[in-house]
Amino acid sequence: MGEWDGKMKHLVGIAQEDFVSWLVEGARFDGELSANFATRDREGDNLWRIKIEQKPSLLHLEFQLKPDENMGRRMWEYNVDAAIKYEQPVKSVVVYLKKPGHPKAASPYQLKLPNGEVIHTFSFTVIELCKVKTKNLLQRGLKGILPLVPLTQDGQDHDAIEYVIKELRQPGVKKGDELLSLTYGLAGLGFENENDYDWLQRRFAMLEDILDESRTFRELKQKAHKEGHKEGHKEGREEGHEEAKRQDLLLLIQRYYPALLQLAQDVCNAVHTLGELQDLFEKVLYAKDEEEVRQLLLSAQK
DSSP: OTHHHHHHHHHHHHOHHHHHHHHSTTEEEEEEEOSEETTTTEEOSEEEEEEETTEEEEEEEEEEOSOOTTHHHHHHHHHHHHHHHHTSOEEEEEEESSOOOSSOOOSSEEEEOTTSOEEEEEOOEEEEGGGSOHHHHHTTOOGGGGGGGGGSTTTTSHHHHHHHHHHHTSTTOTTHHHHHHHHHHHHHHHOOOHHHHHHHHHHHHTTHHHHTTOHHHHHHHHHHHHHHHHHHTSTTOSTTTHHHHHHHHHHHHHHHOGGGHHHHHHHHHHOOOHHHHHHHHHHHHTOSSHHHHHHHHHHHHO
């Protein structure tokens, strides 16, 4: 899964308790187990100890991006291996981060004889985030799963992202800066509308002072701007995007350097290529102070 895999591992690593509360009614996180079985050539995403009504069980959680016709069997095999190894019942869940298409995992998985007789029936939970109602995830009150909101049914709505930002900025939120960074990263991977993606970059640029200590955010931002710059120079993509980038730049100036807004408007009227606007936006974003921004604008005006 590449980038997705890394971000999901990071997310569940800092929000295990909230994922358990979300996925298993009445359960609580009780510790992490190795997802790698030495006796079998098989490694899962996550295997956790949980307690349900004070009794021990296990939770097996997989994240899936693409269709896999063998997913049902994989879930069954892993569940059986874990149950035998640890001698505890195992709840298995597969979460599709994007619309899975076909084939996708279907529960229950059944193993049959050639004559149709069912030998094994295995039930597991399948969650397609694109079908999860955004408000339902928000109403759970679990901060650790909020970075998944952009992948839900209405999660690309700007109001939904604003709600997540508000919740994760509240005092006392555990790893709030990292959760915000992961929200940005997952939204950036999932947003398909370019205007929405531009808005996302602009909105999180305004949070830079809060997220500056987050290594995750710095890496995501650098990658996003590098890709945005590259995309902006592709032949045939400039037309229609200049105005959106002008608005990005003006909003950034208005937020951090309001005294320079008129100068910025004059510059925007004089600059007519997407590449120049993108370059100026990035330089302003990383500028150290107002005087540096003023000089950048004056140079661009010449």
